[in-house]
Each structure stands twice: as structure tokens, then as C-alpha cells.
Amino acid sequence: MFLFSCTKTTNVTVHGDEKVTFQTEIADTKPKQTKGLMFRKELPEDQGMLFVFSTPSHKRFWMMNTSIPLDIIFIDENKSIINIEEAKPCGIIPYASYLSTGKAQYVLEINQGLSKEYDFKPGMKVEFNLE
Numbered sequence: 001m002f003l004f005s006c007t008k009t010t011n012v013t014v015h016g017d018e019k020v021t022f023q024t025e026i027a028d029t030k031p032k033q034t035k036g037l038m039f040r041k042e043l044p045e046d047q048g049m050l051f052v053f054s055t056p057s058h059k060r061f062w063m064m065n066t067s068i069p070l071d072i073i074f075i076d077e078n079k080s081i082i083n084i085e086e087a088k089p090c091g092i093i094p095y096a097s098y099l100s101t102g103k104a105q106y107v108l109e110i111n112q113g114l115s116k117e118y119d120f121k122p123g124m125k126v127e128f129n130l131e
Contacts, residue, residue, distance in 0.1 A: 012050055012108055012128040014073075014081075020118045021046070022110055026130070028052040037109060038065040048110040052130060056103035063090035063098075069112035071120075074100035079126045084115045 008026040013019050023046060027033045033051055037043065053059070056077045063070070067089045074082040085098035087109075100107075108126070 010050065010128045010130060012048065012126060014118065014120055015125045015127065016119055016121070018118070020114075022048045022108070024048045024050040024108065024128075026050050026052055028130075036061075036066065037068060037070065040066075040068060043068050043070075043111055045111055045114065048108055050128065051107040051109070053105050053107075056105040058102070059100040059104045059107060061085075061087070061098045061107065062096065063087050065092060066090060070109045071112050071115040072098050073108040073110070073115065073120065073126075074102070074104040075106040075108060075126050076102060077105040079106070079128075081120060081122050081124045081126060083122055084120060086112055086115075 010024055010026055011021050012024050013021045027049055037049055061072050069089055070087045072085045072087050076082050082104055083101040087098050
């Protein structure tokens with residue numbers, strides 16, 4: 001079941017020892033990026049959210065009103081993983097923020113633990129089509 005109410009979606013494939021594909025909602029506007037996965041109660045294992053920014057820069061993410069533990073995967077303009085952060089659920093006040101270690105143009109959020117399970121690492125290529 002696809003949980004997303006947004007009409008813009010794409011498949012995101014991470015190329016490691018095996019290819020792993022997630023169905024993702026695209027957050028490409030400020031309102032969608034601000035809301036992210038807030039207030040969602042569940043996220044199927046094969047789904048996520050892809051944040052698309054107009055220019056690469058250091059990114060800071062928080063988990064305000066997010067009840068799903070997530071892996072936050074920062075991706076550069078060449079679609080290579082920069083770093084991966086394990087983000088804990090949070091209430092109204094965003095207690096922790098998660099930072100890219102380099103300039104990211106994309107950020108992929110998936111269920112926490114999947115990056116370790118599939119052995120995602122910095123430098124791995126990510127593939128998606130935004131058209």
C-alpha cells in the first residue's frame with residue numbers, strides 16, 4: 001500500500017552489493033520539505049521520502065513531530081551518498097538535528113536500520129528520475 005498523499009513520486013535505487021529500490025514521495029517545495037514525514041504513524045519498508053533542493057549546500061534536518069525512526073541519507077549533486085544519520089523520533093521540540101558532512105542536493109529518508117541492513121556507505125551511487 002502506498003501511503004503518500006502527494007502526487008509526485010519516483011523510485012530511488014541505491015547501488016551497493018545489490019540494488020535496493022524504494023518508492024518515494026518527492027518533497028521539492030518548501031512546504032513539503034518543512035512537513036516531511038511529520039505526523040505519519042508508519043512507513044512501509046520499501047518506501048521513503050526524497051527531498052530535492054535547487055542547489056547543493058550543507059543541510060540540517062530535525063525530527064519534530066516525527067514518530068518514525070529514520071535513516072537520513074545525504075546525497076550530493078552527483079547522486080553519491082555523502083553521509084547517513086540515524087534519526088530518533090521526536091515530539092514538538094526538535095531536540096536533535098542531523099547534518100550533512102558535505103554539500104547535499106538531495107536527502108533520502110527511509111526506515112531506520114535499512115541503511116545498515118543493506119550496507120549503504122558514503123560514495124555509493126543513487127539513481128532516480130525527477131521528470
